[in-house]
Amino acid sequence: MTEDTKFHHGDPAPSEPIIRMTNIEKHFGSVIALAGVSVDVHPGECHCLLGDNGAGKSTFIKTMSGVHKPTAGEIFFEGQPMHFEDPRDAIAAGIATVHQHLAMIPLMSVSRNFFMGNEPVRKVLGMSFFDHDHANEVTMEEMRKMGINLRGPDQAVGTLSGGERQTVAIARAVHFGAKVLILDEPTSALGVRQTANVLATIDKVRKQGIGVVFITHNVRHAMAVGDRFTVLNRGQTLGTAMRGEISQEELQDLMAGGQELVKLEGSLAGTV
Amino acid sequence: MSDAQNTATADERIKSRSRLREAMIRPELGGMIGTAIVFTLFFLFAFDSGMFSSKGVLNWSQVSAQFMIIAVGACLLMIAGEFDLSVGSMIGFAGMMIAIFSVTLGWPVWMAIIVTFILCTALGAVNGFIVIRTGLPSFIVTLAFLFILRGFTIYFPQTIERKTIIGGISDAAEGDWLAGVFGGKVFQGFFVWLGDMGWIETFSRGSREGQPVVDGIPMLIVWAIILVIVGHILLTKTQFGNWIFAAGGDAEAARNSGVPVNRVKILMFMFTAFCATVFATCQVMEFGSAGADRGLLKEFEAIIAVVIGGALLTGGYGSVIGAALGALIFGVVQQGLFFAGVESSLFRVFLGLILLAAVILNTYVRRMITGER
Numbered sequence: 001m002t003e004d005t006k007f008h009h010g011d012p013a014p015s016e017p018i019i020r021m022t023n024i025e026k027h028f029g030s031v032i033a034l035a036g037v038s039v040d041v042h043p044g045e046c047h048c049l050l051g052d053n054g055a056g057k058s059t060f061i062k063t064m065s066g067v068h069k070p071t072a073g074e075i076f077f078e079g080q081p082m083h084f085e086d087p088r089d090a091i092a093a094g095i096a097t098v099h100q101h102l103a104m105i106p107l108m109s110v111s112r113n114f115f116m117g118n119e120p121v122r123k124v125l126g127m128s129f130f131d132h133d134h135a136n137e138v139t140m141e142e143m144r145k146m147g148i149n150l151r152g153p154d155q156a157v158g159t160l161s162g163g164e165r166q167t168v169a170i171a172r173a174v175h176f177g178a179k180v181l182i183l184d185e186p187t188s189a190l191g192v193r194q195t196a197n198v199l200a201t202i203d204k205v206r207k208q209g210i211g212v213v214f215i216t217h218n219v220r221h222a223m224a225v226g227d228r229f230t231v232l233n234r235g236q237t238l239g240t241a242m243r244g245e246i247s248q249e250e251l252q253d254l255m256a257g258g259q260e261l262v263k264l265e266g267s268l269a270g271t272v
Numbered sequence: 273m274s275d276a277q278n279t280a281t282a283d284e285r286i287k288s289r290s291r292l293r294e295a296m297i298r299p300e301l302g303g304m305i306g307t308a309i310v311f312t313l314f315f316l317f318a319f320d321s322g323m324f325s326s327k328g329v330l331n332w333s334q335v336s337a338q339f340m341i342i343a344v345g346a347c348l349l350m351i352a353g354e355f356d357l358s359v360g361s362m363i364g365f366a367g368m369m370i371a372i373f374s375v376t377l378g379w380p381v382w383m384a385i386i387v388t389f390i391l392c393t394a395l396g397a398v399n400g401f402i403v404i405r406t407g408l409p410s411f412i413v414t415l416a417f418l419f420i421l422r423g424f425t426i427y428f429p430q431t432i433e434r435k436t437i438i439g440g441i442s443d444a445a446e447g448d449w450l451a452g453v454f455g456g457k458v459f460q461g462f463f464v465w466l467g468d469m470g471w472i473e474t475f476s477r478g479s480r481e482g483q484p485v486v487d488g489i490p491m492l493i494v495w496a497i498i499l500v501i502v503g504h505i506l507l508t509k510t511q512f513g514n515w516i517f518a519a520g521g522d523a524e525a526a527r528n529s530g531v532p533v534n535r536v537k538i539l540m541f542m543f544t545a546f547c548a549t550v551f552a553t554c555q556v557m558e559f560g561s562a563g564a565d566r567g568l569l570k571e572f573e574a575i576i577a578v579v580i581g582g583a584l585l586t587g588g589y590g591s592v593i594g595a596a597l598g599a600l601i602f603g604v605v606q607q608g609l610f611f612a613g614v615e616s617s618l619f620r621v622f623l624g625l626i627l628l629a630a631v632i633l634n635t636y637v638r639r640m641i642t643g644e645r
Contacts, residue, residue: 067528088530099528105521106642107588108514116518117530119511129509158642 015042016079018179018211019064019095024073026059033059035235036073041180041211046202048222049215050255051232057215060232061182064213065097066090078179091117096173097182104165106158110150111139113157114172142171146201163194167201174205181205182213187221199225219251231255299582299590302633303597306580306626310601314608323611326472326486336603337496338551339577340596344496344503345540345547346574347595351507352540353520353587354403354410356396358417359548359574363567364425366392366552371438371562372428374445381441382450389549395421396545400538410541418571426564442560454495454550455557457488492554496596499547503592516540520587576623577602580630584638601626 017040026034034056041047051057062068064075066084075082077093084090087097104113115135122131136153143150146167148160157165166186173181183202187195202225206212216222222229229246231238231254238254314323322328342359349356366388373384399417403410429438445451467474467484474484507513518526519536527533548567556562580598583590602623609619 065528087528088532091530097528099525105518105525105588107521107584107638108517112514112517116514116526119514121511128511129505130511130514132509156641 015044017042017076018078020076021064022074022076024060024063024075025071026056026063026068027071033235034063034070037232037235037237039213039230039237039240041213043179043211044206044209045227046206046212046214046225048226048229049213049232050217050219050222050229050251052217052255054234055232055255056235057217057232058184059235061097061184061213061215064090064180065095065182088117091176094177094179095182096176096178096180097184098166098169098173098186099184104157104160104169106156108157109154110143110157110160110168111135111153114139114142114168114175118176138175142175143168146171146204147197161194163190163197166190166194166198170198170201170205174208174210178210180211180213182215184215185217186214187216187218195221217255219248219255222251223248299637300594300597301582301637302630303581303591303594303601306601306630307597310604310608314604314612318608318612321608321611321613323608326484328607328611330486330490332603332607333493334490334603335607336600337490337493338555339573339599339602340496341492341499341551341554342544342547342570342574343577343581343595343599344499344592345544346571347578347581347583347590347592348503348507348516349540349544350575350578350583350585351520351587351590352516352537353523354400354537354540355414355575356399356541356544357411357414357571358399358421359544360567360570360572361418361421361425362392362395362545362548363552363555363570364564365395365421366549367556367562367566368425368428368438368564370553370556371441372432375438375440376432381445381448385450385454385553388553389546392545392549393542396542397538399545400541403541404534404537422564429562429564436564437561439561441556441562445557445560451557452491454491454553456491458491458494460488463487490554490558492558495550495554496599499550500592500596507592512536517588520589522588573602576627579634580626582630582634582637584634585631589638589641598630 020040022038023036024034024038025032025036037056037060039047039049039060049057049060059068063070066087066089069084075084077095082093084093090097105116108116111132112135115138120131120134120138121128122134123129139153140150148164148167151159157168160168166183170181170183170186186198186202190198199221202212202214206225206227214222214226227243228240229243229251230240231251233255241251323332342363346356346359369388369391370381370384373379373387374381377384379387395417399410399414402408403413406413426436429436445455463472463484463486466472467482472484472486475481507516515526515531515533515536518529518531519533523533548570551570552562552567555566577598578590578595579585580601581591581594581596582598583595605622606619609622610616
């Protein structure tokens with residue numbers, strides 16, 4: 001962590017953070033996946049979490065979204081200390097996660113996917129039924145807002161492209177009142193055009209005052225929408241930088257742990 | 273992501289689908305086609321064999337209803353992404369428990385039935401719990417239970433009564449309120465009336481002269497219809513139904529969306545065991561005895577009915593109505609071949625062929641839904 005001199009912790013944003021996680025540690029048996037990670041997210045900002053494979057990004061966001069309980073460290077949500085027992089608690093609090101490949105179920109319709117886990121119910125004779133009409137209506141409306149024209153709400157998600165699936169997942173999270181939206185490598189499997197669509201969606205979401213945590217290992221995608229950048233390496237935070245404080249090359253170096261990539265880059269003539 | 277770059281232009285590249293194709297993308301398709309074919313064939317070639325007389329209809333309805341009862345449980349469980357191979361053994365076990373409780377221990381039949389239901393659904397929960405906790409395929413866990421339960425079903429009566437069939441349940445069940453719910457008949461008055469009107473066959477001589485040959489709908493059929501309706505509504509019209517699809521479609525994605533996948537799966541294992549127990553109770557009340565070999569191979573018959581009904585073996589897709597149609601095809605063909613005087617071993621050939629056809633059709637349907645090529 002020699003870079004700390006110029007890569008200091010970013011200046012606090014003007015508002016209070018929605019979620020603040022300090023010195024989070026997570027051990028799986030003898031494996032230390034996270035060794036003290038601190039990140040906070042403010043409303044309306046896009047906080048990029050960068051790191052190479054195995055850096056602890058996934059473990060960290062799973063801790064944030066209530067899948068894992070941290071071994072040590074504290075989570076403050078809107079200023080209050082929080083303990084999530086399971087993902088439902090986190091979702092109820094307003095922390096929504098859109099996972100890399102695990103956002104949608106291809107065999108189910110868009111509207112069933114949209115309301116998965118949050119099904120609207122209608123009481124008939126004291127029994128609760130899935131309100132399909134309402135679900136279909138809302139789904140079509142929300143998809144139109146995001147610029148996706150569905151054949152119908154009963155269209156299977158499997159027929160959508162990867163970018164569209166991510167967009168459906170993001171629209172779903174926003175619809176259900178997410179205050180923090182965690183995006184786990186939403187662009188990693190996408191082509192150029194689809195990536196641009198997803199990044200545009202992130203921008204739309206941010207402007208609604210939602211705090212976005214954007215996990216990626218693609219520095220260019222991060223630079224396109226990020227307000228702050230935090231680099232993880234081997235389970236530790238290397239620091240947080242504001243937009244404009246750091247260049248694409250510097251971020252790239254940090255992610256790879258510096259030295260090795262410099263060597264590699266030499267032999268690849270700057271194509272990485 | 274081969275077409276990743278073309279999202280924005282994707283719309284005009286997708287051909288609008290024809291109504292026919294739209295209508296085809298439904299899980300019940302195979303079951304509907306199969307039912308139509310089977311009824312047409314038997315109408316054409318076996319109409320005067322007696323299978324469409326009131327007695328014949330009751331015969332294959334009853335066999336189909338048996339399949340339906342276990343198919344509903346197997347269907348919901350398969351959609352939730354799991355299998356239960358212990359259904360057949362559970363049927364034998366449940367029947368034997370009712371016999372032991374009521375005949376050997378002398379409990380009132382209603383108590384024997386209730387305790388058996390509690391015991392068997394608890395065993396279903398154990399099945400589910402082991403699958404969830406170990407992460408092993410349900411195929412192997414329930415295969416173990418297939419042997420464990422069958423073993424006990426033979427061991428208990430042999431040790432206690434020195435035989436493998438326990439009879440005398442009819443006497444014990446005489447006048448029991450709960451036994452009637454499983455072994456009784458309904459709409460008897462209606463059938464007498466139909467007989468009086470001359471619309472259905474009546475006995476023409478003997479002590480029951482003038483009474484209808486078919487004197488009511490057995491509770492077995494009522495149970496089948498109720499379970500199909502409840503299963504269908506649960507699956508398609510409720511929040512829990514969405515969770516069943518989600519749990520089987522992609523358990524991880526469902527968990528991430530806050531669906532309690534483990535609870536859903538364990539409940540479905542319990543429901544499958546419940547259905548097996550309903551089957552067993554109806555059978556025991558009808559025969560008046562419990563045998564150690566009851567329910568043999570039923571687990572596979574249930575799974576076949578479900579697959580004919582359009583459910584995917586991999587979970588996440590299927591229909592209770594489809595499974596019921598699969599069970600109907602099963603029952604009609606099995607009994608129809610008997611009525612038509614066809615060698616019964618050919619039934620197995622038919623079964624293998626229709627299973628193969630159904631699986632191939634299902635794969636095709638899945639490709640159409642998900643747009644894979």
